[in-house]
Amino acid sequence: MTDVALPTDERTDLDLISRWKAGEQRAATLLVERHASAVARFVASVGGRDDVEEVVQDTFVRAFASIDGFRGESSLRTWLFTIARRLVLDRRRATRRRREQVEVHESDAATEYDSLDGVVADETQRRLQSALKKLSPTQREVFVLRVSEGMSYAEIADTVGTTEGAARVHYHNAMRTIKELLDD
């Protein structure tokens, strides 16, 4: 991938990374400003809302610590989401172990998602959030990345660790589920 083929945002990210590596700490702050909100939205949507800031901070610290492993093959945001997702899953597993619960299968894991509680604005919002909470974790991840972040299926596949085809299926299944729930 050449610089010419990169969108402006990605060129800016790479430029800021270079500047940070050259010793300009302000460049790291700019990168955080560019992506922190999106990472926080994603974490809040698929993880717990209580420790969003902590996960976001861990995400950036880990990302910058291993910045030489970022090849620019995906966008920086996709890479950050991948790290954030891993942290969310690690925390979920740790919580599960602490509670000594039996492993929760994807199909019954919808109750884990209470991250949107407390932000209900109105009846429509409440119904939408209720529908989103009924999605399986993978459906929800894919749907959030597709609808909230506008990612392509290829980017989603990179982030979630699946194929483009599977991501597309998850998205459409999620959409169908939400429509059915809203129609009830």
Place this chain on the structure above:
Amino acid sequence: MIDCPNGEVRDLLPDYLHDRLDSSARISVERHLAECAACRDELALLRDLRGTLQRTPHIDVASVAAAIPAYQPPVRKSWANGWRAAAAIAAIAIGGTSIALMGRAGKPTQVAQGPIATPAAPAPDVGVRGTAAAAPHTVTEPVTQPAPMVARAEPSVKPAPAPRGEELAIAGGTIADLSDGELSDLIGDLDSLDAVPSTDVESAESLLTGRHRGRHE
């Protein structure tokens, strides 16, 4: 809510929502939207869902940024470092092997030589290569070499206790057979041995026995 049968357009609606379509795809979607109520409803739903999902929790950007340390370039392993490490490993391996071999050589070794023994005589416990072949024809009294002869292999190892004279069979005789002068010469020879380890049993034997063989011949 009805689903539009045009899956291709429905697949593009999130991209249209985020303005990620090129101009031709965008025009195509907009033409379809103008005619399809189901897709307009779906697009409206997507817009609401995005609004719901994009309620961002407050993030203190300054504190997140403050946690990021300065860049640390990766430590690259140079070829020189690699060779140094390899050389160190090789030296340790060779040294360890040598010490192990020397340690084995430093054990008291029984060497049997002498006149043909009776067939009933038990074969001595021969611990040094090259002497085993002589076992069936050896004396009944095994010879334990004086410690200094073999202690050359490991100077720091204490010499083994000197064998009793009557057990030392050298070229068919014992130390007791030596005259005072010969014994004195032998001790002098032993004292003159250098400290360099040698596992060459033959040369050690010849040093000890050459003179005495001549006496018996």
